[in-house]
Structure formats: structure tokens, C-alpha cells
Amino acid sequence: MVKLTNKRYYFDYNSSSPLAKSVIKWFTSGDFFVANPNSLHTSGKKSLKLIRETQNFLFDTFKLGSTHKVFFHSGATEGINTFIINELNQGDGEKHLILFETDHSSAYKIKNITDHYKINLHLKTLVNSDGELQTDQLISFIQTLKGKIIINFTWVNNETGIIWPLMEAVKIKQVTGAFIHVDATQSVCKIKDWNQLSPQLDAYTYSGHKFGSLTGVGFSFYKKDYPIQYLVNGAKGVLHSRPGTPNTTGIYSVYLALSETMKSYDYAESLAAINYLKDNLDQLVKPQGFVVGKNSTNRCTNTISLFLNDKKGQDLLNIFDMNGLEVGVGSACSSGVLGPNRVLIAYGVDENKSNNSIRFSFETDLDMEKAKNYFEMIKKVLMKAI
Template identity: 45%
Template sequence: MARLINNRYYFDYNATSPLAKSVHDWLSNGDLLFANPSSIHSSGKKSKRFINETKNFLRETFSVPVDYKLFFHSGASEGINSLVKGFAQKFYASGERVHFVHSAVDHSCVYNLKDELELYGHKVSTFGVDKNGDYDIEEVISLLNTTNGPKLLNFTWVNNENGVVWDLDDLTRIKDETNCSIHVDAVQSVGKIENWNQLNKIIDAYTFSGHKFGAMKGVGFSFVKETFPFCSLIRGGGQQEGMRSGTENTTGIYSIKLALEDVLKNQNYDELYNAKKLIEDSIEEHLSGESRVISKDSKRRNGNTIYLILPGRKADILITAFDLARMDVSSGSACSSGAVLPSRVLLSMGVNEEDAKSALRFSFSYELCLEESKEYSEKIISVLKRFS
């Protein structure tokens, strides 16, 4: 029997995940960490101890060298803004302008930095992707080498919409040939790919967000090399070595440790991949060419995401049908005033606007198993067949 959440089938794990069982159990016991970890009394020291325990756990889990610092923030949007804008501000203060390079399929918190960076005279360049969501390393290197000053590349490890995985090993060559700084958006990696905790140690910074893998919302973390130049986005009391001032969210921070422990204990990537593939194959078989799976032919995809286009159908109508059938799915695109807008990611991959409005994204838990996938596929197909 498949697991239900609030008596519903939840297929939107790329948007957010429910609390991990370990987090839920810990919160339920009521012994919450309320004291300010900067206070020197016993309660404050207890909060600090839980933060330090989480830091040590993260360093061990990701095997990060001592030349990486670690700071916590409210999540990926803040973390990425802190690092990208902080990098630009650091050089702006000394009279220099930076070159920021990112992809057309990056998350909005990256893509929408363009106007603000250009307002201060920085250069922003965007590289494209092919129809499968893969990028051309030669284009990226060439783009970075159009300038000689400080430059920063944002690299999305796993795409939140299409599930395409880019190779971290490529970044060694990019860095060698361009002398750029590199930030990796690692938000969608945990539990969704193999070896998600094996980082390329030449990278300058990585950012993660807790709610994507079962921790609380409003908390994330970044690894940053000591040599990476950036100014803190949030100034204040100088907490976290000045990288992010403000009283730390101790409860949220400790939930990261608990949730990651669950992932390490319970993830079976091979079963996840095969279970997702069973659902995907079943959909294609029953719809007999009436649908297509986005990025199916990419070099590498994650283990939990199916991005489907059903030409001629409207995503908002499909989502409503799934909702009435107690299934939570996503269009993978922005919604405004009840209207589904075409996904920027799909348009960047060459999908026409009409088809981009008919996209559905299914994203599953890292604990998806074959037994569940059989039930899930039957439920999903029962709705889709009504529109065939």
C-alpha cells in the first residue's frame, strides 16, 4: 500500500517535501531549542551545542576540507543572493565590475539577479541548453573568457523542473581554463541522485535548502571556501563569522541533521530509479505517443522526476483533475492569477509556447519503491486517460 500524506498522494517533492519522520518525532516531544545560541548561559550553550553538532555532521557527511566555511541561512534564495550579490559587492567596493555567467534554465533566484547586477555596472551573460536540457561546455568556457576581470559562474547541479543532472567533474576543466569562481546550486541533489554528498572540492561554494529533503522550511546552508570573496548580505551582530548575521534558527538547523540522517539511512537509489522508470514507461505505454517525456534523452537525469508534455491539453485543467483525484502534481511553471504561464525552462529548451503550457511534473520521494510505483502509475494513468 502506497503511503498517503494528509490522505492524499503527494507527487511534488521538487517543490518541497513533508517533514522527515525524525524531524516530526523530535518536534513532537516538545523539547525545543528556544535560547539564543550567542548567550553564555546554560540554555544558550545548549542551543550552540546543537548547532555545532549539525555543523560537524554536515562536514562529515559531505567530506568537506577545512578550507571550506559553513553558514546557515533561510534557504536557497537567500543563500544564492548572498553569495552572488556579495561577490559583486566585494569587487564593486574596490572599483571593479564582475562578470556573472549563468544558464537559461537556472532557478528564478539566479535568473532574476540580472537587472540588479547590471544596475551597478556588472556584466551578466546567459548560456543556453539543447532540447534535452544539456549544456555545451565549450560555450560556457568561451563566454567566461570574453572578460579578464573577476567572474563568477553559477552551475545548477540538478534542475528542479526537468530533472537533468550536470556533471560536477566538468567544473574542473572550466575553472582551469577560465580562472573563474564557481557557485553550485545543489538544492535538488539530496536524495535524488547517486552520490549527492560527493562534492568536487575545487568548487568555491555550494548551496542547499533544508525543506527539499525533509528539514523545516526557512533554513538552508552553504559551504564556502575561505578564498571566495564576498560581502555579507545581512549585517548585524556578526554571527557566523560575519557571513550571515542574525540569531541562528537553532531548531531549523538541527532539523537539517535529522532529515539528512533519514536520507542516508533510507535512500535506495537503484530502487528509486527503477520505480520512477516503471511509472514513466507505464504512462508512455498507455498514452501511445500522445505524450512525451522531457529530457528523456539527456546525458543524465535524476531518479525522482518525470516532466511530461501532453500536447493540446492545458496544465491547469490537468492539475485540477489530479487534485480532485487526491493527487498533488505541478506544472513546473509559474502561476499568476490562476493562469499557467509557459515554463521558461521549457521555452529555453526549444519547446513551443503552446506545448509549454501543457506540461506536468511528477516528482517523488527518495523513498519511492517498486511496490508503491505500481499503485502510483495506475492512479496517474486513470486521470491521464480521461484526456486522451
């Protein structure tokens, strides 16, 4: 069975995923009044219980409860900024911030405020044409630097679905001692070991709307002894966490949506399905185009970026849209703002052609039956377009 969203075929899950059924059910059951969890009355305590349940569920799921704490925020953009800006603020010695051309804008754009800090900014490419991180080169580069090193490590690339294995981040940590924040936003139920986090890494950040919870809520894990400073100031509540009234509705939707998504994710099945789509789409557009990063074995199970020599991604998106299929261009949440695509440029694509791509990002419970159906639909539109 193929899946319709708003009576359209929705292939833009990396931007935002539809609400999980369990979240919709909770809302429609009418049981979603949530009092302020900082209030000491019975309803407040009930709200607090929902947050604690979510926290415990996250510790159980990601198995970090003994080494890390978790805090809830408004989404990955806030989580990423919290850790990087914290690191820029802390300590007086020499500091180096390493960001990658392939990072999501929520990390990459921090470059624009680094003038306010006494730090050295390094914007790195360090990937091959399939988007794989050249870890040894990165380590060699870090070894030429003196002082504190701060790295944003994107586990799964939102545009291309290329994975940078977490073991590589662990290796960088072990050899260089760098502070490593993992942008784990696109990892949930899209890769084999999505919930096998290493306790050695400093922080991990997620956004709920990427797996069916409400938009405007996310969470980050950080080491228990980490002196976290939040980006916002105000009263701290009973959770001793980020100031402001906790978003209980959003937080509990993380619990519901993640439990549901995990249950329906079958890594082997989704991998076979995405490989079917990858191989057939690549074959279909040859020689006018190719699947970006097609030769990498480190690919996630829901994302395909298609490059086409002579077609602007925006034009293709419009053609797909007119045919009832919703796809993405550019980085996941900045669709609509199209400068040169720095991710594809980093992979070696010519700058003038860097916008000639579209991205299909499917539901996490992709299977072969859906993949075959989706391929036929996509093929019909592509045949008109190219």
C-alpha cells in the same frame, strides 16, 4: 506500500517535502525549547551545541570540512543571492555574470537588479533538447570574455530532473577560473554522488525543506578564504556567521532530516523505479506527449516532467487535484505563477506550448512497488484527461 500525505497522494516533493519523522518526533517529544545560541548561559550553550553538531555532521557528510566553511540561512534563495551579489560587489575590474534560462528563479531573477552594478549580464541557453549542458560551447564563450566570470551552475534541474554533472563545473573552473556557485538544492538523495562535492568549486547551496527539515532554513558551503558579506546586517553572534539570532530549531531539523533521508536512500532501487515510471508514462502519452529529457542518461531518481501537446499544465494539475493526486507545474516553488516556461523553451519547446507540462516529484525512497502503484493511479487520471 504507497505513501499518503494529508490523506492525499503527494507528488510535489521538489516544491517542499513533508517533515521527516525524526523532526516530528523531536517536536512531539517536547524537548525542542531552544534558547538563543548567542546567550552565555547553560541553555544558550546547549543550543549552540545543536548547531555545532549540525555543522560537523554536514562537514562529515559532504566531506568539505578542510576546504570550506558552512553558513546557515533562510533557504536556497538567500544562499544563491548571497554569493552572486557578493561577487557583483567585489573588485573593480570588468565582470561578467552568466545565468541560464534553465536556472531556478532565485538565481535567474538576479538579472533584474544587475543594472545597479557595472557588470555584463549574459543569459544563456546552451542546452540540447534533453536539457544537457553544452559545456564546450560554454567554455568557448567564456574564453571570448575578459575579466571576472561569475556562474550559477544548477546541478539538478528542479522541473525536469536533468543533472548537469558536477565534473562539468569542475572542468569549467579548471579551464576558465570562473567563480562557480553550485545550486545544489535539488541534489540531495536524488542522484548517485549527491554528497561527493568537489573542493575546487567556490560555493554550494541547499534548502532544508527539500528533504524533510523545516521550511525557512538552508545552508551553503564556501571556501575558507572567501571574503563573505551577508545580505543582512546586524550583530554577529558567537558563531561569527550570518547576523541575527540563529534559527537553532530549523538548523537542527536539517541534521535530523538529512540523517534520516540518507539512511533510506537506495540509488539503484530509486533509479529502477523512476525509469519504470519514465518509460511507462512516455509510452502511455505517445503520440500526444512525452517525458521531457527522456533520452538523457543524466536524470535524477525522483522527477518526471510530462509534456502534452494539447493540454495546459494548470488544467491537468486541477484534474489530478480533484482525484487526490498533488502534482506540480512550472518551477518548483513558483507554482501558481505561470508565464511562458523558460526551461522548456530552452529545451526547444514552442513558447505557446511551454505551459503544457506537469511535474511529478516523488519521495527520495521511491521503489518499484511504489512506482507500479503510482503508475496505475496516474494512468487512471491521465486517461480521463487526454
